Amino acid sequence: MNNEQTDSESILPESFDRRQFLAEYWQKKPLLIRAGALSFLDPVTPEELAGLACEPGVESRLIQVNESQTKWSMRQGPFDDEDFLSLPQSNYSLLVQAVDQWVDGVSAMLGDFDFVPGWRVDDIMVSYATDQGNVGPHFDYYDVFLIQGMGQKRWQLGQRCDALTPIDQSSGLRLLKDFKAVDEYTVSPGDILYIPPGLAHYGVAVGPSITYSVGFRAPSWSEILSGVVDQALDDLNEDQRYTDPQPSLPRHYGEIPVEVISDLQQKLTTLLTQPERIRQWFGQTMTAPRYPLEPDGDDDSAAITIDALRHQLEQGMEIYKVPGARFAYYAGKDAGNARSIEFFADGVSYSCNENCLLLLQTLSAPGYLMPLPESIKNHAFSDDSTLQLLADLYNQGSLTLD
Numbered sequence: 001m002n003n004e005q006t007d008s009e010s011i012l013p014e015s016f017d018r019r020q021f022l023a024e025y026w027q028k029k030p031l032l033i034r035a036g037a038l039s040f041l042d043p044v045t046p047e048e049l050a051g052l053a054c055e056p057g058v059e060s061r062l063i064q065v066n067e068s069q070t071k072w073s074m075r076q077g078p079f080d081d082e083d084f085l086s087l088p089q090s091n092y093s094l095l096v097q098a099v100d101q102w103v104d105g106v107s108a109m110l111g112d113f114d115f116v117p118g119w120r121v122d123d124i125m126v127s128y129a130t131d132q133g134n135v136g137p138h139f140d141y142y143d144v145f146l147i148q149g150m151g152q153k154r155w156q157l158g159q160r161c162d163a164l165t166p167i168d169q170s171s172g173l174r175l176l177k178d179f180k181a182v183d184e185y186t187v188s189p190g191d192i193l194y195i196p197p198g199l200a201h202y203g204v205a206v207g208p209s210i211t212y213s214v215g216f217r218a219p220s221w222s223e224i225l226s227g228v229v230d231q232a233l234d235d236l237n238e239d240q241r242y243t244d245p246q247p248s249l250p251r252h253y254g255e256i257p258v259e260v261i262s263d264l265q266q267k268l269t270t271l272l273t274q275p276e277r278i279r280q281w282f283g284q285t286m287t288a289p290r291y292p293l294e295p296d297g298d299d300d301s302a303a304i305t306i307d308a309l310r311h312q313l314e315q316g317m318e319i320y321k322v323p324g325a326r327f328a329y330y331a332g333k334d335a336g337n338a339r340s341i342e343f344f345a346d347g348v349s350y351s352c353n354e355n356c357l358l359l360l361q362t363l364s365a366p367g368y369l370m371p372l373p374e375s376i377k378n379h380a381f382s383d384d385s386t387l388q389l390l391a392d393l394y395n396q397g398s399l400t401l402d
Helices: 017-026 046-053 083-085 104-113 221-234 258-272 275-287 305-312 354-363 374-382 384-395
Strands: 030-031 060-065 072-076 092-096 121-129 142-146 152-162 183-187 191-194 199-206 209-216 318-321 327-333 337-347 348-352 397-400
Touching: 017 374, 030 104, 046 092, 046 104, 046 121, 060 348, 072 397, 104 209, 121 275, 142 152, 152 209, 191 258, 199 209, 221 258, 275 327, 275 348, 305 384, 327 354, 337 354, 348 384, 354 374, 354 384, 374 384
Parallel strands: none
Antiparallel strands: 030 191, 060 072, 060 092, 092 121, 121 209, 142 191, 142 209, 152 183, 152 199, 318 397, 327 337, 337 348
């Protein structure tokens, strides 16, 4: 799909203060942002969403609830036409993940949320619900902006939740056993409801309704720790083993001296707190694509060399970011106090020199509809390191030529 949305369109009102939002609301408390005078045009229709849900490479779910709103059921996609024809007129929701990867107009919404780093964004899930359709009372471990499209939805916000909150998973969903509504809002097209992590919420469609959910990546500390440990393990071998820190006569045959534990703590701290190790894991994890990206071409022979890429660009070919590609970079100092730049593209890390910084910033900006600017192409002609990086990114499927 290729629903265009111009750069001038905005879904956040001019009065929205980004600095104030980050200081007072982000990860702290909810905020309802009314559309005001802004008009909202859905970039995707219910029929197009259903079409996406039938594709084998797209993650989707159908959730139905009974009339009394007490029992939910869930089916995973991909679906076919018969699945939709057999549905009732009300009380169901269709959820499709990462629609920003498939629909340009949905992806364009991310430009309004550039006050949050791009590597924090996960995807935009789009849900279509018939009257009374919903996914039940629940909470998320991540921030979410709920953008109302067509129709209306009644949102109830409840209590703060955590890992000890009683959950019912019998339907395949993580639903709250005891939801306590504190606030209630009815949202209309263009309204945006921000919900911080851990806050219970429950949204019920009032007539046919579309919601765009901008979700953010928030790995748990257990995931972070295990990831960094895995990075450390990759650097170790069987020759690296425990040695006695200060061999001496034991005070008692079975005693473990304080010095042994202190030495272990120091060695483990050294293994796990190396900045480059943490940086690599974090950058690769936060840019890992939700779905695998496929390079252009059918086999390895499609890999492009820098000479071939230079020729393509000289012939007028343009470079585009692939929908769904994720980029971030880290600019610091190395041991010699020189500028050290590490670039992360779809879970792969690259060491770059300062000549590539403008390219990295351009790639990390939101949006993929426009080609890389002419200045980037001109710079690549005179700098082989930039051209090589572009070729590598093309070969791994993060960039395309057109």
